[in-house]
Amino acid sequence: MPVGTLGAVKAVTHRDLESAGAEILLSNTYHLYLRPGDDLIARRGGLHRFIGWTKPILTDSGGYQVFSLADRRVITEEGARFRSHLDGSEHLLTPERAVDIQARLGSDISMVLDECLALPAEGTAVRASMERTLRWACRARDRFLAVREGRVSDVEVTNPGQAQFGIVQGGVHVDLREESATRTVDVGFDAYAIGGLSVGEAPDVMYDVVAHTTPFLPADRPRYLMGVGTPEDIVEAVARGVDMFDCVLPTRNARNGQLFTRLGRINIKNAQFAEDDGPVDSECGCYTCRTFSRAYLRHLYAVNEINAATLNTLHNLHFYLDTLRRIRESLKFGRFESFRHEFLRL
């Protein structure tokens, strides 16, 4: 899922996204709650109508941004009290409010509010946080069902078909992960995500945690690994049973001049590309690679043209989405392991 924080993937239009093959967009509850506000979006008929995107949208719960962006946050059993990073105004995000906001946004997939613990953390702290996340999950599910069944009066539901995903926590402790997965499934969500990874731990540790979590999540529901990751991370996570991903890497790195290719990453600002007439990736079929040389892209970046961000983002998103297409195809034809071997060897 490309990341469209504020209802737009930075530097590319929706039609560019669709031509790159994007099938679902991730958007950020925290940011949209602050600007332009979930009430305003509900009055516009929900997020799809407001932003003019007709394909599915997943919204996060806002928790991650509260933990990483907001000022002076205080976490209690009730929820997270914080000040806006924009104007210092005070807000309270509870499991129930995260449900309500996302109901107003009308995304297709709503995420529960979870506690995002800073790592490294002691085992007891990780367990306490996991337990709180489970209690919040129960409250979030209750609220979600109440909203869906019309038992909450002040929440305008803009998408009656919205699904809700639970989130597994437990740090890098595989026993806690197993327990969190099992008990989150017991709460009974439409599908499940794995949170709290890709926060600084070594890739092998992450892969190991994923491998010890997915067996406890239903095979007939999508499994979503949040905030991951590099193309290699994605292939390795698919090998361990994951279906969905979101990550800012392809878009953020594009804006910094880093481009993904089948032969590794390149930084387009390097002088070595100043007279390189070849495309970014000779095997890539994206608009950028079909039309423009490395020399031109290097020039656009060097002179700080907005177009540099656009063309680089188009390429990186195409690379990511194409990697996922290749993964799906290899799975369909029963040759994922050979694809994986070839992909990681390069």
Added chain:
Amino acid sequence: MPVGTLGAVKAVTHRDLESAGAEILLSNTYHLYLRPGDDLIARRGGLHRFIGWTKPILTDSGGYQVFSLADRRVITEEGARFRSHLDGSEHLLTPERAVDIQARLGSDISMVLDECLALPAEGTAVRASMERTLRWACRARDRFLAVREGRVSDVEVTNPGQAQFGIVQGGVHVDLREESATRTVDVGFDAYAIGGLSVGEAPDVMYDVVAHTTPFLPADRPRYLMGVGTPEDIVEAVARGVDMFDCVLPTRNARNGQLFTRLGRINIKNAQFAEDDGPVDSECGCYTCRTFSRAYLRHLYAVNEINAATLNTLHNLHFYLDTLRRIRESLKFGRFESFRHEFLRL
């Protein structure tokens, strides 16, 4: 002509430009000479190949930017000596060098170097400047023919079919304009431009100068009014015999949130649009108007998304190019005067 200063129209891709109906691009010799350099572009096969744009390109001479951007410029009979606004390096732009640089760029239309006098200016200063521009025009034409005929050894010609336009000067003095036009036509260029207008004089003064210049320019060659202007300016100049225009208004204003509509300009950042579900212009068929509401565009602008620049630029360019299409159509069907009346009444 949309303005693609550094080989890209800011915030929109070439395919977006083509879908808006752009048939020719303007690019800036001064900027491309400094970065990435005309030699580098010539080694890439010329500007079309370098930037991946297959339709026509017009390049200005670089004179206007030397007069408006460069530091410590000294104008002599030889040419303009200046320091780069980027790194302070010293450069000399002469009529011959402006020809050579544009030959390397390989644009389809090359402009002569003219002296851009700051207004207001005394009549004698305007005459002296006009006379210098004429002497430079003779030198530029000689050089252009020498380069085209292969009599200059160190200039790589990347577009053998390049045309060269002369430029009429003379300030707001209609007698000087007539003399400049007549004598520039005597030099014998492929076509002619009117320079030195839209620099602060009242619209009616500009219209009057244009009306007193075009009769002295061949009717069977395009007449190009440089750096003009508002949609109203364009309609009024067409009424006085002008065929071609370039202006940063549609693109620059878009990036500042100002949008052109058939009912006048609006500034999308205004709070009045926060909950406006209508398109920017209900009669506009551009991607932005077909897909997005004023409320969404206002949101994108308010949160400083790059997409705001892209979608606003797409709309403004479409509005300008559509205005030109409507002008051409009304001329073809012999109803330009009624179109003009209706357009200016609104």
